[in-house]
Structures are given as structure tokens and as C-alpha cells.
Amino acid sequence: MAISLIDTFRLLASFDPPRRSLRGAPWEEYVDWAIAQGLAPLASYNLEYRLGGADAPEWARDRLLSIYQGSLNDNVMKLVNFKRTVDDLEGRRLLLLGGAAFADTLYPHVAFRPVLEIQMLLRRMDVEAFAGYLSQHEFRPEPDEPAHGAARVVSDGRTPIFLYADVLGPERRDEVQGIFERAKPMRMYGSSIFRPDLEDMVLLVVLQHAREGYQVPWLSFVDLRELVMGAKSMGGLYSRPMDVALLLERAKAWRLERSLYASLSLVARLFPETAGTVTPALPTLRRATRELLDRLVVNPASEPGQMSHVRGSDRLRRLLTGR
Template identity: 85%
Template sequence: MAISLIDTFRVLASFDPPRGSLRGAPWEAYVDWAIAQGLAPLASYNLEYRLAGGADAPEWARDRLLSIYSGSVNDNVMKLVNFKRCVDELEGRQLLIMGGAAFADTLYPHVGFRPVLEISMLLRRMDVDAFAGYLAQHQFRPEPDEPAHGAVKVVSDGRTPIFLYADVLGAERRTEVQGIFERAKPMKMYGPSIFRPDLEDAVLLVCLEQAREGYQMPWLSYLDLRELMTGATSMGSVYSRPVNVAVLLERAKAWRLERALYTSLSILARLFPSMAESLKPALPPLRRATRELLERLVVIPASEPGKMSHVRGSERLRRLLTGQ
């Protein structure tokens, strides 16, 4: 029996994959796509250790995914240990780690499941230059190209790019950004100056990133969002608690991210139908016309593997989603 690409994704992206054969899965399409989406390490672990007989996957597919898994483990350890050495003794600051580096040890049962390609950090604007200078003492130099993804600066040691962000909600909402710092939780493993966003803030920051990328980013981001919205039940971490939906909705309104939250959660519900009902209370109450527009232009195409592409007026849509 033929198995679709999306069904293959759902099985191999699970922390508790259902038993069964994937013999009829579209392996030729899935392997390259999963590698590009950052999904290969978790998929490989499931095939090698969770699913009997590798779920009948072809040997070449298992070998290729396994090589990515092994590389992800080593690469993550190298990057995060090196970063720890750089910042462990830094005192008197409050610097927030966002994204993969904040999630690998809190949302995923193994740090190798969540590839960390870069380290994203949220700083107060007055700390950006000072921290960039501090990192320069550890061989991190400014990247020659214009900073991408909304970052103020990007520095790299040739192996690990570090994206430095400030005023992520826009200069007019600095009070809301200050709230992110006030609610942040310490990351003691990285020393006294390193923190990570609280749960509801982390959810909205993921939605903000997805919206700014026009929902054309690796699907690994949806696994991050899935685990945040389910309270990281596989872990016992700072994110292992139910999302406070009332707080999430209130904050989304204050941040002007209601459209982005609606879009991201709607995509998540399509990718993982078992979550759809539990996500409904967290969907902001948008106007019907707005919902239909977002569904047609973003939610439906972004929920199909390889189907999302920039639509006409996508820059205007991005501004609409991010409240800018």
C-alpha cells in the first residue's frame, strides 16, 4: 500500500512512532526532503531504534539518514560546548538564547534530534555591540554580508554563526520586549548571563520567525512549535507545563502577532491532525475574511511538503502577519 510523503513525515517526526511497515513510503522523495527540513536525525533514530526492522525502509535510505544523525550529534555538541566556553564566565548581563539552541535540550529527548545550525540571541540594543566585541575575543568575527532574518549583527568563528537580535517586535514595542527579558528563565549551564524565553514568549517568537520567513523555513520549526504547544511532555524541562492560553492570546494581541499565531497554529493542526482540537482555544479570533485569506495564501500551501512558494504581494503579507 502506497504511503504519502506527509504520512511518512508524521510517523518519523513522532517521539513515539506508531508500529508498522513503511515499505510503500516514497523514500526517494522523503530522504532528500527530510535532510533539507532538518528532520533526518529524528527520522533515523526512529528507524534504527524505535521501529522494528527499520519499518522495512530500504537500506540505502537508512544509511543516509543515519550518517546525518551521527553528524548532527557531533556538530551540536561541538557548537554548544564551544559556545559555553565563550560565555560561561560572562557576568552582569542578561542575554537570551532563542530557537534551536534553546530547544535542543528542553524539547527533544536527545540533543542530536534537533540540529542547531546557528545560535540566535535576543539582546537589549545597548548590549549588541558590547557582546559582539566580547565574542571577537573568542574568534567570532562579523559576517561580511548584510545581516539576514532581521538580525542586527551576525558573527561567526567559521563554524557557528551567531545571530544577534534587538527590538524584535519593532522599536515602538520595546516595553513588550522588556517583558520578555523580565520573564526569561536562567540557562545555568551557560553561566550567569545566559537566559531563555518563558514558554508563552517562546511560542510567539517561533511564530514571529515563521511569519518573517514567509513560512518558507525548515519544517523542524513546526516540531519546535508542536512540543512547545504540548508542554514538552517527553521532557522534564522549563517548557514542560501546559501553555497558558489566556496569557498567550493576550500577549499575541499586545505584540500584534495574532495573525502569525493563527497561521502557525493552523499549519500545525494540518500537519498533526491529532492536535487540531486541542489547538482551537489558542487560535486568535480573527475576522472571517482574514482567516480565509490566510488559509488560502499561507496555511494550505505551507502544509504540503514542497508546495510553499512566495505568493504575489508576499512582502505585504509578511508585514501583515508580523504587525509591521
């Protein structure tokens, strides 16, 4: 019996996949797509160590396994180098975002979550000072204009570091200040590195989705799945139930209710087992707004490769962020 691409994705993106054969899966389509979406390391581990190969073709297993091994080596190199760089930094409160914040708190193994870059949230006044500090450790400004809304991007030739500030706009600096005040220390990286609290991190992931017009790797929806579900495979900062009332209150204050609806609806669509947790956290929107978001975002983004027609849409970004 043929197995769809979405079913292959769901099985191989699970932290507890049911044992079954994937002989009829669309491997020619899945392998390249999974690599591009950042899903290959977790898929490879599941195939090799949880599913006994699952009757997948040898070439597919070999290719995914090479990505898994490369992800492990690359992640360790980047994170160890980052630790050496910031370990002695004192007197700051710098927030780690994205893959570097998730690899050890959401994923059972650091290799499962590729860390392509390091993302950090800083107070505006700290951006230049921290960029200067990084320059003492061979991190230089990237020649191009900062991308993805970053204030600065620096790199040592191996690891780009994206520095963000005023992520909610200058008119909501009090809300951003709250993110810093609620952040929890990441002592493994020294005294100056922190991680946003759970509800803040959910909304920061949602904000990134919206600003990218949902042109994000599907790995980001795995991140959000684990945040929303309370990182049950782990025992760290994000391993607790979400405070739904608090999440909805902050989403309204940050003007991210539409984006939260879209991102959570996508998680429920991609991972049906999350629906019971996700549904109570969906913001209350007008029916017309929900239908518009479903048509423009949720429906196309839940099909592999179907979002190119909205790429770069300023109208969509304004709709999602309430601006």
C-alpha cells in the same frame, strides 16, 4: 499499500511513533526533503531504534543514519564551544533562541534537533558590547549584511551567532523588556544566559515564521508542536501547559494574532493529534481574514515544497505582522 509523503513525515517526526511497515513510503522523495528540512536525525533514530527499520530500504537508512551521527557530533561541538565562550560572562541577561534553546528542552536527545546556528535576543544597548566580547573568542563579523532581521551576525568559521534586538520594533520596547524580565536562567551556560518563558517563546517562533514568509524548515513546526503541547517527553522549563489566555493577550499586544493563527493552524494541520490543544489558542479573527490566511499560508505551507510562490512577499509579511 502506498504511503504518502505527509504520512511518512508524521510518523518519523513523532516522539512516540506507532510500529508499522514503511515499505511503500516515497523514500526517493522523502530522504532528500527530510535532510533539507532538518528532520533527518529524528527520522533516523525512529527508523533504527523505535521501528526496527520499518522495512525501509538500506540506502535510505544508511543516508539518514549518517546525518544523525553528524548532527550529534556537530551539536555537541557547537554547544560545548558556546558554553566555553559565555560561561564566565557576568552581569548580563542574554536570551537564547532557536535550536540551541530547544535541543535540550524539547527533544529527548540532543542529536534530534540540528543546531545550524545560535540565535540570541539582546537589548539593543548590549549588541555591540556582546559582539566585542565574542570577538575575543575568535568570532568575527560576517562580511555580508545581517540576514533574517538580525542586528549583527558573527562567526568563528564553524558556528554563526545571530544577534537580535528590538524584535517587535522600536515602538514596542516595553513588550520586549517584558520578555527579558520573564526569562528563566540557563545555568548550564553561566549566569548571563537565559531562555524566554513558554508563551513568549511560542510567539517568538511565530514571529520568525511570519518574517520568513513561512519559508522555514519543517523542523520549526516540530519545535512549535512541542512548545504548544508542553514538551511532554521532557521535564524542563517548557514542560507545562500553555496559558492560553496569556498567549492570546500577548499576541494582541505584539500584533501577532494573524501570525499566531497561521502557525497554530499549520501545527494542527501537520499534526492532527494537537488539534484539541491548538484550537482554543487560535485568535478570534474575522472570517475573511481567516480564509485569506488559510489560502495564502496554511494550505500551501502544509504541502511539502508548495510555498515558493509567496517567497519574499512584502504584502504577506505585512498581513501577518499587522504592519
